[in-house]
Amino acid sequence: MNKIKSARLLVLAVLVLFVLAACAPTPAPSGPAAAPAEAKGKITLYTSVPQPIADKIQSDFQAKFPGITLDIFRSGTSEVVAKMMTEKTGGEIIADLVWVAEPSTYEDFKAQDLLLKYTPTEASALPDEMKDKDGYYYAGRLINMVIAYNTATEPQPKSWKDVLNPAYKGKIGFPSPLNSGAAEGAVKTLADLSGFGWKYFEDLKANGGKQVQNNSTLRDQIASGEFKVGVLLDYMIREVKPKGAKIEYVWPEEGAVFIPSPIAIVKTTKNPVAAKAFLDFIISKPGQETMVKLGYFIPVRADVTPPEGAPSLDKIKRLPTDWKAVTRDRQATKDKWTAVFGQ
């Protein structure tokens, strides 16, 4: 009888504890902020880097910096931005670092004064195209929109124009710029390119082009044969090829859409020391070697060997992209896209 009573008391105590814990204020971030000494504590990264790669970066970084706990929120660029905006409404952005696909989002952030200005130790090792001239963001990886195809596809596409080949009718995928920042950059780049313009997308639609939620999904759909060709990020294909996935890609004759994918520190970070350590690490030589190894990315600096089968930075033929214009015309691009492809 006594046992049962004490068990009941225990349950009651647990309940009370839960209620108290739910109401208790968080312990204030401890430690003197003044001492710039060793990077430690917790940081949170909001990113659109695909989950498996983000997981690897997380464990690799934590192994190298045992004092730092790195939390990662991963989602599409638009979700990451929406989450930050919701948190801003609530009064506190949780993210210490943000790493989404392309620079135009960071121009938005800069305009809203959300970023912390910082010059990484090895900033000078990065070519100019890999960093913000105002010093707010730095490319942590380079991603390129290229043309991917299933290995069984005949004929194999060589250029952006080839995608309009009737042989692929109804089997063409394009990631939706409504979700993917990289896709938005690609759409704007092609829409502003002479000889292409929105006509290109209308023709694409007429040839049975379909929009797909995100790049990873499209990759699987091409590998599985659901689509014959598609516009996709280069590293995603290099990532699955060694596993035997039936997907290949080509650097388009006209040039690839070249996207430096930036990292920035959020201004309101409570742990700038650790946040800076992360940014420093990613753009360092060992950091970029890790990025090549874990994510099959083309390194953002010239002194790191690119992954097998990928060109180095200077060998990539690229289309001109005006990221400021991407920011400025964001709504127009999305509206126009919706008019052609639907929501």
Next chain:
Amino acid sequence: MKRLRINSGQVALTLAVLLLIFLVVYPLAQLVFQSFQFNQSWSLQNYYTAITTESNLLALRHSLEISLTAMLGATVLGAFLAWLVARTDLPGRGALRTALVLPFLIPPFIGALAWLQILGPVGYLNKLYMALSGSSEPFWNIYGPDGIILVMMLHEYPTVFITVLGGLERMNPELEEAAQISGARIFRVMRDVTLPLMLPTIAAGALLVFITNIANFGVPAVLGFSENYYVLTTQIYNAVTKSAQPNSLNIAAAMSILLGLVSALGILLQRFYLSGKEFAVISGKSMQPNVVRLGVHRYWLLAVALAIVLVTTVAPLVAILLTALVRAYGLPPLPENLTFQNFYDVLMLNEAARRGIVNSIGLAVAAATIISILSAFIAYIIVKTKMRGRALLDFISNAPYTLPGTVVALAMILAWLKPIPLIDFRLYNTIWILLIAYVARYLAFGVRTAAGSLAQVHASLEEAARVSGAGWLQAFRDIVVPLIRPGLFAGWFLVFIPSLRELTISALLWSTRNETIGVVVFNLQQSGNTSASAALAVIMIIVLLLANVLTRRLTGGKLGY
């Protein structure tokens, strides 16, 4: 009459009421309030935007179309199967009764995920068809409205099945017998007596399916997003998670109220049919219901019933298991392509997946425990006191479950996004907001079972204790709680299992480190990691099966399947 001394009793009951305000009333009030706020003043602007945006209207139409169609399908299927099991001499009816409710074990979004492996554009069945026919087009693409309807139907027919089965078993056979004695043939009896008598029950079951469908988030999310096909729940989800417009949460609140209204309409109708007395009448158990002898038809009907079990339960499970075992997505499930690597990756390398499993189990245990305790108090007020406003209390504790989960989740965001004043603690982005939402959401289960048990406890027992000098709390603790313990115990499991598989609310309230298993499966699927999401889905099914076995064991077979 109860006389509460102003002490332990009133304190405990007041605390329960305050907790209810914190859990349910305040968040829902915030939702309503925010839906009328535009630029920090009262306005109908959000509603105007919500109903004049074309995509929102389209989503509303989609919601209605899908829910109604799936409702019809599930009703016909469920009612027919119930009749087969309850009123015919079909062989193996006992086993069928269990097998036909198995779809309840699998969360609908996992079902959608599994069906994608069968009838997705490159699903196993479509690939087989393309290989055999030489066609480059799939036989049928499950993405989009038709697939959503199919999966909802296959997951919801057991609701009608169970409702109608119960109705048929409780129905007084004398009416049927009277018709038979008057010379009517058995099928005529079924058509002219049984069916009309059962109609209110069937309608009640059907409306329950409609309410469930309109609130469903997982199925249209898994099967609709990639086709850009949205229903109200997914449209609200998008407005909350993808729109960076400053007013998006307020517009989402207005849309949530609309969704809540559609759902409430269904509930009112359902209550109306439930009030038909046929449903409530329980006759003695000794009666022998009419049994239709199927004769030669019994074999093909049995084949049909088995095919339904195969299609609704076995096929999707096998398909998702195969996908989880294949080395790289898109490769055929041949022996040389099979591997446990995906399971290893998900369990060993994916921290979010590991956390999701731990979080979900922790949340389910905590929510079930809190609800069991809280609902003892709330049920006591509702059943045993004459306290004013206890009907309102009943209504409030039921509200979060009757409302669509998406609505509850948004209410929680709006209520707890900003720090709680005075203690300056933010619930948003913590695990606590999930716990609060779960407790609010499933409170109705606990209160209902506790109230049911309490109604059986005669007041004299408690009064005896009070007369002997026990305080209210002491009488409650030593007399009432032990007597209703089986009910509280059952309530615990009724909360535990749905919490474990929850997705709709978690999808909106999760944050880094505070993932649930459902959220991780969903995120992996949404971000295109098909193999990993399939592997984790299989793990989730195993966890749910184990929880179900545990439930059966511990409740002596009263709960669980």
